[in-house]
Amino acid sequence: xxxxxxxxxxxxxxxxxxxxxxxxxxLPQDLRRALPPRLPEVAEPEIVRHIxxxxxxxxxxxxxxxxxxxxxxxxxxxxxxxxxxxxGFRDLHPHQEDEGAQGALELMWSLQEMLAEIAGLPAVTLxxxxxxxxxxxxxxxxxxxxxxxxxxxxxxxxxDTAHGTNxxxxxxxxxxxxxxxxxxxxxxDLDDLRAKVNERTAGLMLTNPSTLGLFDExxxxxxxIFHDAGALLYYDGANLNAVVGISRPGDMGFDIVHYNLHKxxxxxxxxxxxxxxxxAVRDTIEPYLPAPVVARDGDAYRLDHDRPRSIGRVRGFAxxxxxxxxxxxYMRAYGPGLKEMSEVAVLNANYLLARLKDVYDLxxxxxxxxEFVLSARNLKREHGIAALDVAKRLMDYDIHPxxxxxxxxxxxxxxxEPTETEPKERLDGFVVAMRxxxxxxxxxxxxxxxxxxxxxxxxxxxxxxxxxxxxRYLFDEHPALVEAE
Amino acid sequence: xxxxxLTDADREEMLAAIGVSSVxxxxxxxxxxxxxxxxxxVPRALPEIELVAHLSELANRNVHTGVELSFLGAGIYDHYxxxxxxxxxxxxxxxxxxxxYQPEMSQGVLQAIxxxxxxxxxxxGMDVSNASGYDGCTVAADACFVAKHTSGRxxxxxxxxxxxxxxxxxxxxxxxxxxxxxxxxxxxxxxDPDELASASADAAxxxxxxxxxxxxxxxxxxxxxxxxxxxxHPIAHVDLMSLGVLEAPGAYGCAMAIxxxxxxxxxxxxxxxxxGFFAARQEFVRRMPGRIVGETVDLDGQRAFxxxxxxxxxxxxxxxxxxxxxxxxxxxxxAGLVTLTWLGPQGLREVGETCVGLxxxxxxxxxxxxxxxxxxxxxxAVRLPRPARxxxxxxxxxxxxxxxxxxxxYPEMDDVLLIxxxxxxxxxxxxxxxxxxxxxx
Numbered sequence: 069x070x071x072x073x074x075x076x077x078x079x080x081x082x083x084x085x086x087x088x089x090x091x092x093x094x095l096p097q098d099l100r101r102a103l104p105p106r107l108p109e110v111a112e113p114e115i116v117r118h119i120x121x122x123x124x125x126x127x128x129x130x131x132x133x134x135x136x137x138x139x140x141x142x143x144x145x146x147x148x149x150x151x152x153x154x155x156g157f158r159d160l161h162p163h164q165e166d167e168g169a170q171g172a173l174e175l176m177w178s179l180q181e182m183l184a185e186i187a188g189l190p191a192v193t194l195x196x197x198x199x200x201x202x203x204x205x206x207x208x209x210x211x212x213x214x215x216x217x218x219x220x221x222x223x224x225x226x227x228d229t230a231h232g233t234n235x236x237x238x239x240x241x242x243x244x245x246x247x248x249x250x251x252x253x254x255x256x257d258l259d260d261l262r263a264k265v266n267e268r269t270a271g272l273m274l275t276n277p278s279t280l281g282l283f284d285e286x287x288x289x290x291x292x293i294f295h296d297a298g299a300l301l302y303y304d305g306a307n308l309n310a311v312v313g314i315s316r317p318g319d320m321g322f323d324i325v326h327y328n329l330h331k332x333x334x335x336x337x338x339x340x341x342x343x344x345x346x347x348a349v350r351d352t353i354e355p356y357l358p359a360p361v362v363a364r365d366g367d368a369y370r371l372d373h374d375r376p377r378s379i380g381r382v383r384g385f386a387x388x389x390x391x392x393x394x395x396x397x398y399m400r401a402y403g404p405g406l407k408e409m410s411e412v413a414v415l416n417a418n419y420l421l422a423r424l425k426d427v428y429d430l431x432x433x434x435x436x437x438x439e440f441v442l443s444a445r446n447l448k449r450e451h452g453i454a455a456l457d458v459a460k461r462l463m464d465y466d467i468h469p470x471x472x473x474x475x476x477x478x479x480x481x482x483x484x485e486p487t488e489t490e491p492k493e494r495l496d497g498f499v500v501a502m503r504x505x506x507x508x509x510x511x512x513x514x515x516x517x518x519x520x521x522x523x524x525x526x527x528x529x530x531x532x533x534x535x536x537x538x539x540r541y542l543f544d545e546h547p548a549l550v551e552a553e
Numbered sequence: 554x555x556x557x558x559l560t561d562a563d564r565e566e567m568l569a570a571i572g573v574s575s576v577x578x579x580x581x582x583x584x585x586x587x588x589x590x591x592x593x594x595v596p597r598a599l600p601e602i603e604l605v606a607h608l609s610e611l612a613n614r615n616v617h618t619g620v621e622l623s624f625l626g627a628g629i630y631d632h633y634x635x636x637x638x639x640x641x642x643x644x645x646x647x648x649x650x651x652x653x654y655q656p657e658m659s660q661g662v663l664q665a666i667x668x669x670x671x672x673x674x675x676x677x678g679m680d681v682s683n684a685s686g687y688d689g690c691t692v693a694a695d696a697c698f699v700a701k702h703t704s705g706r707x708x709x710x711x712x713x714x715x716x717x718x719x720x721x722x723x724x725x726x727x728x729x730x731x732x733x734x735x736x737x738x739x740x741x742x743x744x745d746p747d748e749l750a751s752a753s754a755d756a757a758x759x760x761x762x763x764x765x766x767x768x769x770x771x772x773x774x775x776x777x778x779x780x781x782x783x784x785x786h787p788i789a790h791v792d793l794m795s796l797g798v799l800e801a802p803g804a805y806g807c808a809m810a811i812x813x814x815x816x817x818x819x820x821x822x823x824x825x826x827x828x829g830f831f832a833a834r835q836e837f838v839r840r841m842p843g844r845i846v847g848e849t850v851d852l853d854g855q856r857a858f859x860x861x862x863x864x865x866x867x868x869x870x871x872x873x874x875x876x877x878x879x880x881x882x883x884x885x886x887x888a889g890l891v892t893l894t895w896l897g898p899q900g901l902r903e904v905g906e907t908c909v910g911l912x913x914x915x916x917x918x919x920x921x922x923x924x925x926x927x928x929x930x931x932x933x934a935v936r937l938p939r940p941a942r943x944x945x946x947x948x949x950x951x952x953x954x955x956x957x958x959x960x961x962x963y964p965e966m967d968d969v970l971l972i973x974x975x976x977x978x979x980x981x982x983x984x985x986x987x988x989x990x991x992x993x994x
Binding site for chain 2: 069071072073080081082083084085086088089090091092093095096098099100101102103104105106107108109110112115116119120121122123124125126127128129130131134136139141142143144145147149150151154155156157158159160161162163164165168169170171172174175178181182185186188197198199200201203204207208211231232233235236237238239240241242243245282283285287288311312313314315316319320321328330336337338339340341342343344358379380381382383384385386387388389390391393396397399400401402403404405406407408409411412414415416418419421422423434435437459460463468469471474488489490491492520523524525526527528529530532533534537538539540541549
């Protein structure tokens with residue numbers, strides 16, 4: 069398929085700007101653009117067809133089953149899109165005076181209240197733009213908290229099952245990293261933990277349930293170990309969809325929690341964003357929250373910028389407001405029934421697990437929470453079929469592959485998260501596909517090795533992409549395609 | 554509740570397959586001490602009709618640009634978002650896909666990001682662009698991280714004319730990066746290149762904004778040269794909508810070009826979500842933060858697109874990654890691509906010329922003293938006879954939001970009003986602003 073730049077013809081155009089009859093302005097010569105940018109020159113009909121063709125070559129939740137582990141690919145309710153585009157939200161300038169933004173501020177205040185109740189922690193900032201920025205914010209909060217107490221702590225502990233964002237955030241926040249192992253049941257290894265927590269430890273970053281889809285059965289002891297050492301606990305909310313209304317991070321002992329509004333609370337993933345990563349904290353950490361926060365005085369709401377102990381601002385304005393509208397609408401649609409959302413997410417996952425564990429390896433044989441991790445190592449050992457081949461073959465069944473090769477503690481990992489919005493028929497369809505693929509691995513492995521079939525492209529030469537990077541269209545100098553070997 | 558599909562019969566069958574008698578049994582792995590023993594204390598569930606009514610009621614309590622003639626800018630601008638953007642936003646495939654980890658199922662979104670990267674490179678004159686950052690603030694912090702690691706220096710210089718929120722975010726991140734942030738004062742609305750040269754001596758980078766926060770045009774080529782001569786990476790924070798008429802940062806020697814993409818393709822939306830763009834010269838590519846899409850071929854030799862250079866990223870490199878970013882702002886970046894395509898080079902130039910023309914018209918028509926005698930793009934800072942906050946309050950009473958009170962960020966300028974003019978404002982709008990300001994000043 070051609071690039072929009074390749075469809076460009078000199079002299080074509082779509083948008084026009086009104087002619088107000090103003091004199092043509094003169095900009096200083098040295099600041100004026102010398103060569104016009106080579107943006108595409110295309111009339112509107114072909115722009116629409118181009119977007120449509122690109123959409124046709126993209127698979128979303130709307131297309132089919134998308135059990136991508138740890139990403140919570142649930143249905144995105146359309147009413148949220150409708151209310152997200154109300155002019156009173158869409159066309160509201162963020163510098164509008166508080167008095168002219170009362171509806172927006174009330175929505176944010178109410179969202180904070182609901183998030184606080186769900187986390188079991190009293191104070192919330194909505195500012196962070198995504199989960200990973202929530203993590204970084206949480207670590208900055210720890211830094212500010214200890215600095216205020218005159219304590220020098222420089223180490224953060226993460227689990228060996230942690231998302232890659234955890235260690236990356238630790239580095240960005242200027243901390244050093246210590247890793248703790250997972251025990252045979254999939255819990256944090258308490259002996260390893262006790263040996264590593266000391267007066268230099270600032271805190272723990274933990275996903276619970278973990279990326280193995282298992283709730284840490286020793287979480288109360290874990291919290292005790294850290295709190296006894298004067299350290300803090302950070303909850304990575306990537307897997308919160310398992311426990312809303314069932315178990316609260318604050319009650320588990322966590323001091324700082326981030327939410328992924330684009331996972332748990334249905335903000336559409338948008339092909340990779342936008343998201344939202346609010347953070348909730350215990351009252352001892354509240355003074356350090358990013359400014360501004362939404363404050364309430366009687367019936368009036370305002371943005372409070374006067375926060376002398378704040379870590380500062382982590383992004384522009386008060387956060388990704390359009391995401392708040394969607395997540396707020398989602399939470400209001402469920403009300404206290406949010407608990408049922410998590411119950412069904414866990415039921416769906418356990419059902420898939422029960423129906424697949426006899427054909428794929430199950431590294432930790434327990435009931436799972438909202439997701440679970442299987443291993444294709446039995447197929448690899450017996451038939452030379454890797455997790456990647458299983459993933460690619462699933463595409464032939466019109467199913468998006470699960471997360472693969474993660475968490476790192478499981479070889480040939482297939483991390484499967486169905487979410488609560490899938491009907492039983494879709495789950496059964498996945499079971500049939502996965503079982504058939506296991507059979508195909510034995511009977512016709514080439515079918516898997518050559519998968520996918522019938523997609524717009526076959527498997528890609530990813531080494532070439534990295535070794536000879538072509539990261540933009542280069543017009544006349546664009547390299548000609550050389551056939552892969 | 555209509556988002557769940559399981560029937561009672563489904564549940565029974567599924568529980569039987571699992572081998573448990575109730576859903577509660579599945580939660581027995583949660584220690585009793587941390588189970589939540591009551592119902593969530595959140596407002597009752599609303600059916601869709603009531604939900605829309607409730608959200609509409611909240612929305613109607615906001616004074617938006619459709620009900621008040623607004624000249625607010627200061628980082629977020631009311632440019633026209635073309636209707637074709639709705640084609641993109643309404644396609645469920647784009648809306649509901651995740652990050653394109655599986656390229657065979659994601660060629661559409663991957664190609665669109667590749668096209669977006671190309672458009673950003675063309676506009677900024679840079680070699681490479683990532684797939685987007687969170688906003689115009691966080692991309693500045695990202696740029697500091699790149700600059701530190703490529704220069705080995707531990708200081709960044711930021712212009713006082715750089716958007717205050719961008720400076721705040723850079724300072725918030727700087728502690729963790731081990732970076733010192735030094736601000737350089739403006740002289741009459743812009744930065745002096747000689748002062749910048751001495752401040753840059755041991756700096757990793759210099760960040761300036763063009764056009765700057767006051768709407769003034771910086772002597773950008775001189776600033777970039779001053780920074781580069783001192784061995785600091787020059788970084789321009791630019792507005793995409795200006796780059797049809799203003800020179801590309803790559804053409805005057807910048808190492809990186811970053812900015813807030815909102816003006817191209819996104820409504821104000823009370824501050825977000827929008828997208829930040831991050832472009833750089835080739836030499837920085839392996840230190841760049843965020844997703845990058847590259848072109849390659851498939852087994853049949855067909856052109857194909859894929860996330861590439863992933864060894865920079867957190868899911869591969871973990872604590873050694875160039876950034877922790879995962880979710881970015883893809884959908885909004887693609888709205889930017891569609892908007893820029895709809896405008897094309899000619900439309901973008903017309904937008905720029907209209908902005909400059911309207912701003913010149915406003916200067917003349919308002920007859921207020923200018924805070925700075927400098928050329929401008931789409932914003933002008935004027936001095937008022939009384940505090941800007943009071944003038945804004947009174948003008949709003951007459952249905953016009955006249956602009957931003959600069960004293961919010963620069964306390965010594967509480968009589969300065971920053972007025973933004975996009976191509977959506979008309980000379981008649983400016984006439985009305987002049988009449989209202991005449992009345993309340």
